[in-house]
Amino acid sequence: MQVSGRSIVISAAVFFSAIGIYVSSSSPSETVVSDSLPTTFAKRCFEEYCIGDTGPGGGTIVYVNESGLPKFSTFDQNIGLGCQKTTCHVLEMAPADLVGQYSWRSAVAAAEAFSTPSRDDWVLPSANDLNVMCKYAFGEPADVGDDYTLCKNNENGTDATGLRFGGFSTDDFYWSSSEHEDDTALVYGFWSDYVQGANKKYRLAYVRPVRAF
Numbered sequence: 001m002q003v004s005g006r007s008i009v010i011s012a013a014v015f016f017s018a019i020g021i022y023v024s025s026s027s028p029s030e031t032v033v034s035d036s037l038p039t040t041f042a043k044r045c046f047e048e049y050c051i052g053d054t055g056p057g058g059g060t061i062v063y064v065n066e067s068g069l070p071k072f073s074t075f076d077q078n079i080g081l082g083c084q085k086t087t088c089h090v091l092e093m094a095p096a097d098l099v100g101q102y103s104w105r106s107a108v109a110a111a112e113a114f115s116t117p118s119r120d121d122w123v124l125p126s127a128n129d130l131n132v133m134c135k136y137a138f139g140e141p142a143d144v145g146d147d148y149t150l151c152k153n154n155e156n157g158t159d160a161t162g163l164r165f166g167g168f169s170t171d172d173f174y175w176s177s178s179e180h181e182d183d184t185a186l187v188y189g190f191w192s193d194y195v196q197g198a199n200k201k202y203r204l205a206y207v208r209p210v211r212a213f
Contacts, residue, residue: 044141046089051141052165055092057119057211060166062136063091063147069212070147077178077186079132079147080212082123088212093133094122096167097206104185104201107175111209122209127178127196129210130188137166137190150196163190166208173197173205 044051046064055061063069068087069080080088098110111124125133132142134151139162142149163170173187173195180186180198187205189195199205 044143049090051136055090055211056213057092057094057122058116059092059094059211060136061090062093062166063132063142065089065144065147067144077127077176079126079128081126081129081177082121082210083212084121085213090213091129091132092211092213093125093129093166094209097169097208101172101204102175102207103204104175104199107205107207108177111177111207114209119211121213122211124175124177124207125210127176127186127188130174130176131196133166133168133208133210134188134190137164137168138162139164168208169206173199175199175205175207 044064046066049055049061049064051061051064053061063079065079066089068089069078069083069091071078080091094114094116098114102110108124111122114122116122128148131151132147135142138151168174168190170189170191173189176186176188178186183201184198185201187197187199
């Protein structure tokens with residue numbers, strides 16, 4: 001019988017990205033329905049693409065950077081890791097999760113097989129793609145210069161009840177493409193603070209594809 005990714009026991013401290021990450025094992029809350037987008041989102045744009053808008057792939061723009069999506073040569077966690085150009089400026093996430101849950105290898109394949117009527121360059125998000133997706137989901141999109149600061153979901157005393165945008169599930173983790181060690185990959189949960197960690201690749205988790213352009 002397959003075991004859900006939520007059942008894994010996570011180490012108290014997992015370090016990845018450019019900063020240390022504390023992993024919480026808080027209990028998940030119910031899925032929260034998104035409300036209307038604040039007008040402040042519209043001020044964060046690259047050319048005609050603004051955070052919160054529908055992107056050219058039919059998904060949602062969650063991050064923009066006029067100078068280009070940040071890159072560190074040794075990271076497999078960069079924002080926009082799936083960029084197929086020299087420089088990308090915009091991160092777009094799919095409009096909804098893929099149906100069901102997946103092991104990590106199946107998640108990679110399913111994200112790459114995903115397409116919309118207008119685009120077929122979707123991939124599994126990196127760990128830091130998920131981080132900026134988290135900031136968008138809780139209504140505080142990442143500012144340029146704040147790209148890799150950890151999304152603290154309950155920084156202002158809230159938990160998953162503050163999850164406002166994106167329709168993310170709050171009962172299990174989401175896979176990232178960022179591999180860790182001992183046949184694990186990094187995952188992200190949307191129910192409390194610091195819910196980033198590593199999960200065995202055979203376990204199951206959700207998938208939300210992204211694309212960078």
